[in-house]
Amino acid sequence: MLSTASVPDQDKVAYWNDAVSRTLVPMTVVPRGDGPFDGRIATDRLGYLQVCTMEADAERVSRTPALIARSSEALVAVGVQMSGTATFVQDGRRAEVGEGDLVVYDTTRPYSFDYPRRFATHVFQLPRRTLGVSDDDIRQVTGSAIGTGDGVGAMLLPFLAALASSTADGYPPAVANRLAGNVVDLFSTLIAERAHRGGTDTDARSHLMLRVLDHINRNLGDPDLSPEHIAREHRISVRYLHRLFEGEGTTVGQFVRRRRLEECRRELARRGRTAPTVSAVAQRWGFVNPAHFSRSFRAAYGVSPREWRDLRTARDGPGRSSAVVPAPGTAPENAADVRDTARQGADLPPSRG
Incomplete structure (x- = not known):
């Protein structure tokens, strides 16, 4: 927990800028009021998922290209507006965020939040590579407020609120990692639902699977073609890659080996004066x-x-x-x-x- 409560008034804004930037990602915070600023931020970890709760006076938060250059890891964040309102801008879109709404944003691209009065929000940050969705899908979801009255958002709100209010130290590591995996799956489903309004999550997975299979077939000769390599190339987690192949009744390794053997079998049967x-x-x-x-x-x-x-x-x-x-x-x-x-x-x- 970091708080401005015990910080001298003249140092509160600088302290808050540093606290927010170190806890989340580098950003600039400008208070909207004239009086002494008050803010507190609590952070915890659930496996590879970072969970933060922030409560502060009216402010404007900006993430600029210069600040992005200071960050080494690509993160995707989901904000849950618990009280107050916000105006969120990313990718040329502007959204009015009300109490109970969700917002998805990519920390590798500029964005801003404008909070006109005191507010409270939960922020969930996870590595971009853990999501089994494309960059295009994420871009279609950013810059918009997601209601929680129905769909995946309705399931997410109480779950995320309960998760943010609990203590991660109370979970064994195996349980914490499993919970983090469940959150990633829900976030992926939410993004797919919003990005493919005319289609289904199955459509999105099928398209991703076709791209993965094409990549494998084009790189069979690479001895380093491993699940980790394939997942990294498609910016998804190894866990999600294995889930894709579960639907095919095989594993990633088995599929790669079978395709290699098929090509070897074909080449060994080829007729010619000089057999390889x-x-x-x-x-x-x-x-x-x-x-x-x-x-x-x-x-x-x-x-x-x-x-x-x-x-x-x-x-x-x-x-x-x-x-x-x-x-x-x-x-x-x-x-x-x-x-x-x-x-x-x-x-x-x-x-x-």
Whole structure:
């Protein structure tokens, strides 16, 4: 808790500017009244979510490009107006915020709040990367007041008010992180609901999923293609990325591995005068460890990469009959049986053991 109560009158404004800037983000606060200024701000943390409650006399708060340059992390904030009113401006839009309204703002772009009389507000700040929404969606929501009479806002108001009034120290770390995750999910849903009035949250997720899949397919050869890398490129949390793939019945890692194996399988079966080596194909599609690649390939298709290439070469040779091979992306029920069937189709002796 930081308060101007015990600060000399002549130092209150400077103290308050410093307190607000250190607690939230760098900004300029100008009192609207002539008398001694009074303000207090309390802050707490819930996992990666910062929760602040601010009560102060009439003031104007500004976040300028010069102040933004002093901040290292991109944050998104949600303000809950508990008492008093405010005029909020961001992205060229102006909103009149009344008691009980919510506002969403991006700390990486200029904004201002004008409080004409004493007020109280809760401010929830979280890293921009934890939200599974696009920059365009956030821009559509900023600069407007969100009512809490219905929709997601109606669910958010009592939850956020209760969360701000409780003490985070009372929660074990695992519970605090889970609560923070629930808040992020609610914020993401709120932004999607407001940004896609004509569509649904499912539409927004589907569009994001298509972009993620396209990114994966274009970067399969990068050995550093990990869930962390993918999430960072799309400015979402790893947790949210995993949630997207839950709806596909797979995990991020499984999908990347399956797509890499499919490309390796296709390239090893390619006809040509000079066939690429197995290790060269594996490295080209992001497999760093040859032994790991061979195990993964055999688990998926029932034969080793070298056997697969030899079988395909024999099958496509003059006078050869078509070999029976596993379907792409499926693991055979009996790997030995499938391998022997394939070898017989290629006029090769059955394997031993």
